[in-house]
Amino acid sequence: MTYDLVPHIPALRFGRPYESLDVGEVKDCRSGRTLARLSLANGGLVRRDLLFKQDAAFEALQRLPVAALLEACAKAGELFMRAELPLGAGHVQSPERYVETLSATSGLPHNMCRANMEKIHHVLTKMPTILKGLTRGMDLSVLDRGVGEQSGVPVCYVPMGKSLGVVLPSNSPGVNSLWLPAVALKIPVVLKPGREEPWTPWRLVQALVAAGLPAEAFGFFPCDHDGADAILRFCGRGMVFGDEKTVAKYAANPGIQPHGPGYSKILIGLDEIENWRAHLDVLVQSILANGGRSCVNASAVLVPKHGRAIAEALAERLGPVAPRPPADPEARLSAFANPAFAEYIDGAIEDGLRVKGAEDLAARFRGGPRKALFEGSTYLRPTVVWCDSFEHPLANREFLFPYASVLEVPQEQAVRALGPSLVVSAITRDEGFMRELLLASHIDRLNLGPVPTVSVSWDQPHEGNLFEFLYHRRAIQRVGA
């Protein structure tokens, strides 16, 4: 394969491709070779487009019936999965090439790229199920008419913004599934791709346009902080992925949905604890799936007893997991596109281990250091930290690799101890315990029973209901209609 002609991915200005003079490079994280050049939009350009083109983008989608949008989404799902799609002027990208380049620049092994691809395909092709979940079964033609009826009650929904701005991360292509329903809900999207991952949002826009959706409904702006800030300030609704600082910055803004660390957890009830060995697979999958890079990966396991034994058993399963070549179907770990980041994480864990009361039990099963070099890439190998208290600095941490703490917390204290958690899988049948969990507002997604934290039910919302974020139900009374 030759890369003589590196593709140039332009910005998409609501239907108009634009090659900027400011160009970024997306590089193979192993060889350092440039795999694409990326047009970087200046902040002023983004603001100008949002000020002057957003209305037309909104009109372009609002005039299409939801039924047509759902059909286009399904078609786009197939195209995303199987078609050659444009990649800047003069280049096309096959699905295989998409997997290869995504893997080369993000460090994700091919099998995980494919798994994410399938997840996205699923979202696009099962969009009716997703919208049914988000709207609780509302007849979607209500959105075409603005008014209608649901369960015998008149309903009227008004869009809260003329577009959804999304500031994407680079950690996992799967996050793109979060904004996709907006398109089916008639709301244009304005995407700022992550520095290392323009591939997925770009390919999705190409697929949606090839499926017949109007190009003017899509903004794609690789840009710096100024541009990202413009997207969040000028789109009616915004979604941003980042760290705790990002979340704190936007927490008070009802128009912006910040997605930060998940701090997802697994609880085992007193009633099931003697049975813990039977649930080990669920624990391992929750920690290891997708290379531990998602906010839905479990980062802590809270149990009422047998903590040390459970931690040992997890360490024995996870410790030996080692880097493999990206194309190996058995590859379970993702390389770090930026080795400095692995360095930082490794350092933070080592610092934590120096505080009394924690032990990395996976160390002895790894047969080597946590930070590993393999075929020119940096990896972090799975780490299971046994902590003697929830106060320990490593007890409630989330890192971009398979990492979990295991600790003993009495069941009556467990729900309070959790703290804000995106996903909690509670392995219990205890009615009282379940009731307590059901009433806990700091848990966003709740799985009752041995369900891996990473498992997704498509008719359920994720981190806030996107439909309710985009549309507001207003009171409506009509006379003489």
Next chain:
Amino acid sequence: MPAVKTRDSAAQAAAERLEAHLREIVRWHFAPETGCPFWLEWAKASGFDPREIRAVADLAKFPHFQDEWLREYPPERWVPRAYRDRPYSVFETGGTTGMPKQRVSWEDHKLDYSEFSKTLDDAHFPRGAAWLMVGPTGPRRLRLAIEHLANVRGGPCFFVDLDPRWVVKLLGKGDAETANKYKDHVIEQAVTILKHRQIGCLFTTPKLLEALGERIDVVRAGIKGVFCGGTSMTPQMVRFLTEEVLQNQAQFVPTYGNTLMGLACSRPLEPEDRWSATYYAPQPRAVLRVVDPKDTLRNVDYGQFGRVELTTLTKELFMPRFLERDEAVRRAPCDLYPWDGVGDVRPFGALEKKVVEGVY
């Protein structure tokens, strides 16, 4: 090739003119009857009589001018003896906080801007048109300079002030929100003037022009030409302002300059420039070099980045070998300006560290 010959001989003539001017200025600043206390004392302490110097290369005998001196010493020390009976203006530099750098001045800004006026195209900067300046006024040379420019071209000038020191302070604290509100406040005032008065020409900074364009159609508001300066501009920014904010209709004239230098004009952009402006110092009154930051006696090669070094040579100010806080690419002379130019100007060390530049 006669064209090259012409350019060579023009360069030769410019170099000769510069050396003659250099000798005259150095004689002026170091003669007891005309020079200023600062330089006369310096010459006494250094044991060398700068009046011996003949060529630009001899400037190496001076150390790099330290702008701290302009903070430290009171204005009187910089007043040439020949001007001691003439009241002077004190001009301060842009966005620095704390004790500002100050220079004394009488006529330099008028001379510089009268010269600059000759480079403007009457079709885009019509004679007699009113100007609007949106930018730092206050104790700055720029405010009087722009008014002089408007007056020289036969028109009046309106002003909307922006205090860059406040913006630098806000951004330094990470308070982008208040900085944005302040920018909105400035832009609102500019929009009001543009709506109620007939304005033909504009001076502002790139970011303020961008912000103005978000609030009003600058071209439909009657603006035919925009002269921009104050901060560095990337080629993409020049292109964006020209193509989109000014819709290829009003003319965009980027410049590079400051209180200590005067104004470096850009030569008109050609398609092969890829929107990268090249600025030429107002030689012989100021000389720009692009030097190797590790060996400032050495110019970098054409096309290479280096630190910008400024020498100002006027009767009001002698400022040898001042290292600007900018880096730039050294560019070749052109027909219009047969001496070295600077391009792709950006804050010195921009690639290594983040520099607070803000809206100014």
